[in-house]
Amino acid sequence: MPYLLRRFIQSFILLFFLISFVFVVGRIIGDPALIMLGTSASETALDQLRENLGLNQPIWQQYLVFLSDLTQGDFGVSFRYGFSMMPSDALRSEGTPVLPIVLSRLPATFMLAGTSLVFAFSLAVVLGCLAAMHPRSWIDNLVNVISLASVSLVQFWLGLILIIIFSVHMGILPTGGFGTWQHLILPALTLAARPLGRISQVVRSAMLDELSKPYISAARAKGVPEWRVVFVHALKNASIPIVTITGDELSQLLTGAMLVETVFAWPGVGLLLIDSLGRRDLPMVQAGICVVAALVIFVNLAVDFAYTVLNPRIQMDNRGGRA
Amino acid sequence: MSAVQTNTVPQVEEHDRAASITGRAYLSALMRDRVAFIAAIFLTLLLIAAAGADFLAPYDPNRANLGARFIAPFGTARDGGFHLLGTDELGRDLFSRLMHGARVSMSIGLLGALCSGAVGITLGVLAGFYRGLLEDLLMRAVDGMMALPSLLIALFILFVIGPGFGNLILIFTLLHWMVFARMARSLTLNHQQHTYITAARAIGASDTRIILTHLLPNMVSPLIVLFTLEIAVLILSEASLSFLGFGVQAPQSSWGLMIARGREYISSAWWLVVMPGAAIFLTALALNLVAAWARAITDPVQRWRWLTPPRRKNQPIEDDE
Amino acid sequence: MRAMQQSETQGAAPAPLLDVRDLRVTFDTPHGLVRAVGGVSWTLSPGETLGIIGESGSGKSVGLEAIMGLIKTPPGHVSGQVMFDRRDVLTMPERDRRQLRGEKIAMIFQDAMSALNPSLTVGTQIAEVYRLRRKCSHADAERKAIELMDRVKIPSAKTRIGNYPHEFSGGMCQRVMIATALALNPQILIADEPTTALDVTVQRQIMTLLAELQREDGMALVLITHDLGLVAETVDRAMVMYAGRLVESAPVSALFEVPSHPYTRGLIRSMPRIDGASGKLHAIGGTPPAAGRMPKGCAFHPRCEMRVERCGIERPNLRPVGKNRAAACHLAEEIPHV
Secondary structure, three states, X not given: XXXXXXXXXXXXXXXXXXXXXXXXXXXXXXXXXXXXXXOOOXXXXXXXXXXXXXXXXXXXXXXXXXXXXXXXXOOOEEOOOOOOOOHHHHOOOXXXXXXXXXXXXXXXXXXXXXXXXXXXXXHHHHHHHHHHHOOOOHHHHHXXXXXXXXXXXXXXXXXXXXXXXXXXXXXXXXXXXOOOHHHHHHHHHHHHHHHHHHHHHHHHHHHHHHHOOHHHHHHHHOOOOHHHHHHHHHHHHOHHHHXXXXXXXXXXXXXXXXXXXXXXXXXXXXXXXXXXXHHOOHHHHHHHHHHHHHHHHHHHHHHHHHHHHHOOOOOOOOOOOOO | OOOOOOOOOOOHHHHHHHHHOOHHHHHHHHHHOHHHHHHHHHHHHHHHHHHOHHHHOOOOOOOOOHHHXXXXXXXXXXXXXXXXXXXXXXXXXXXXXXXXXXXXXXHHHHHHHHHHHHHHHHHHHHHHHHOHHHHXXXXXXXXXXXXXXXXXXXXXXXXXXXXXXXXXXXXXXXXHHHHHHHHHHHHHHHHHOOHHHHHHHHOOOOHHHHHHHHHHHHHHXXXXXXXXXXXXXXXXXXXXXXXXXOOOOOOOOOHHHHHHHHHHHOOOOOXXXXXXXXXXXXXXXXXXXXXXXXXXXXXXXXXXXXXOOOOOOOOEOOOOO | OHHHHHHHHHOOXXXXXXEEEEEEEEEEEOOEEEEXXXXXXXXXXXXXXEEEEOOOOOOHHHHHHHHHOOOOOOOEEEEEEEEEOOEEHHHOOHHHHHHXXXXXXXXXXXXXXXXXXXXXXXXXXXXXXXXHHOOOOHHHHXXXXXXXXXXXXXXXXXXXXXXXXXXXXXXXXXXXXXXHHHOOOOOEEEEEOOOOOOOHHHHHHHHHHHHHHHHHHOOEEEEEEOOHHHXXXXXXXXXXXXXXXXXXXXXXXXXXXXXXXXXXXXXXXOOOOOOOOOOOXXXXXXXXXXXXOOOOOOOOHHHOOOOOHHHHOOOOOOEEOOOOOEEOOOOOOOHHHO
């Protein structure tokens, strides 16, 4: 079977497992009615909700209904989102389908994660290459410090520190919200810290590897200028580990955005998820998790696709594991 | 795709020699690397502070003192009490609260790493030792689970089963065993090719005995490095989950929860946010530094740098007239 | 050492193309300063074929890499003078030096497969030279690349231009390297063990090709090798290096007839001979010294069959020992007679 097709099927199976997992945790380990109405709800309200949601049917039947609804893009309806009244009153209404709401929040998350990744990636490639060109120089030390700090940092704390400095003390950037480019700066910087550190470290070590290879000497010997030796000859061969780590970091960004969106009140999927958790809005939470997880799985698949493009002699069947 | 991880596996042949290096050599090597040495001292002090918080903390972490609210770091309250890191909205001493928070954060990190390590190493060694279907299924599960966003799944489970200390440990075990399993398996595969395992088999040693007395002791150093790194990862995850309200619950307090509380006063009392976060940062940094040092010193390629006397700079080896 | 150069520049030989004076290369390693090349002087005339012989670690490649400017500094350190076209290559600004590389002096490497960039097509790598140095258009550069590939006898160049190095054999890769090196008609081609990684039959083809191209273009060739047979067949003059220093320099016929240094003699004796004149193969006992552990006096004396007391105390300088030849041995005059 072609490599990419196999990876595609694997990703699909993984997604299926994830959805089943969400079902099992939500319906079997937890009691949806109890989750949604809280322990203080009356027995009649709970029963009514169970009846409404079809929770009295056998579990396998619920599972099949759950799956077939999903295939039609139906993740259920929310009785919380957009309702200001008591939950028990809201239950009498039709409810709001959750999937469109989740999807409507995606652009904001993409904008944040995309800005962060572009910023972190380009800076990391430049820093990593410079560090590899001058081992043990100050820039090499800087890359080491950044990468060590970035894996030791809690992102939401960095965000709060930036708020203290730039919003509270200097008053030049908003503490949170959405709209102008000024709103984007702090959350994007916060989110970029970790990928910046991790990617620059990988770029550095991959480039160190490549720069010591014979073809680099050969390129220099034929008079190729140094910038071209580094950024064209070496970088292209170092791209596999760099793409791998960037893909990993992009998946991390999608979940890391959750915390950063919370800190900066950035209206993305992450903030929606956290708010829905607080509102005990189970269908919304389930939809949010499935959408984000599907994105993460898709990113991983895209990285695998990128390998085949980047390396002309990739051995599809015995490629080593990804770090 | 049963991916074989090779990047983190040190060369096994060198392990026996590594074992022969005495503890004193390690200690003197540690002293020579100033940064790692400071990190190790910091961690030791932190462990002492966390364990002895009841006796060592200058104030009762939960005693409110409304006359001493929002005192800045290095400030003195009207009643004369000195507060190194200031006080919070109820006049509680931040330094004392950090010490008690350290106990929660550190024990979650340690326990979580121990539990996930125990599960992961057991599964990984069994998979590497018996191969076959078990290994196939396990490695597939590892690959799959590593590809999923773990923070998200942790949040969802905690949302359903409720937050709390015990549940956190459970979640961490469930979501972090894979790294250990992966490494334990590849180490096992590596060692199994060696003659001493064959020799042990030849003299009729049981599988259990081979695993316990021959395999595991040889895998200790890389696993300890991983363990140290995992503690850092778990402390960071705990902070995130607690910050979102799904981790440790009041009256218990961890560093992450303290940041969440301090956030409300961000414009007036910055230290309530900065200090607990700094504690997390320094702890994770120290753990990473010590792990990097431990990896370097057990890595056969790099080890000579630490275990040989330092060279004199620019000393020519040969006189050149 | 100056004496040797004078003796060479005197005769009918034209002014040297490349004049290397007291070239030294050291490296700063974690173990201390290590000397790879210690004070080497030689010259190269236009069109000449010069062989540099030595075991691995003798400094033969490092010295040439230093001339090309391929030594990373630091940790490396290069001193001395390398005169080309009345300018010192070592002190010229990096821009001029890059201009020199490829344009005037080109180099090919031992393992051609790994000396080619694995992620670029061979066509791109050959054409790159034209694109960068002659500012050729894409189509022009490609056309010239195909011409070059034809010239180095790569079959069906037109179709193979889009192939990647891993789709070529070792010999074909070396041909691609040679094509790249020849692109700008350099005056000097440095070939660092060009055939070591190849099969015997392919070795011969590559050497024949090099000789042909050299004849057509009139360029000088510096052949670095440990293969004495190759030297005997292709080279005009040979230099022998040991532990970072020149120990002997002579026209190749003279060198093989009567070596003036015990090391050279040892090397020649350890060559398997087809004529079977001497049934026994001699090997030089011992191993060359590690770069950090040079013995006092002559670096070769611990392995030398003929050493006298003086050899362990005083290092012999390279001095003239007859017409056009020089050797670094206290007993150089006596060796041919032993």
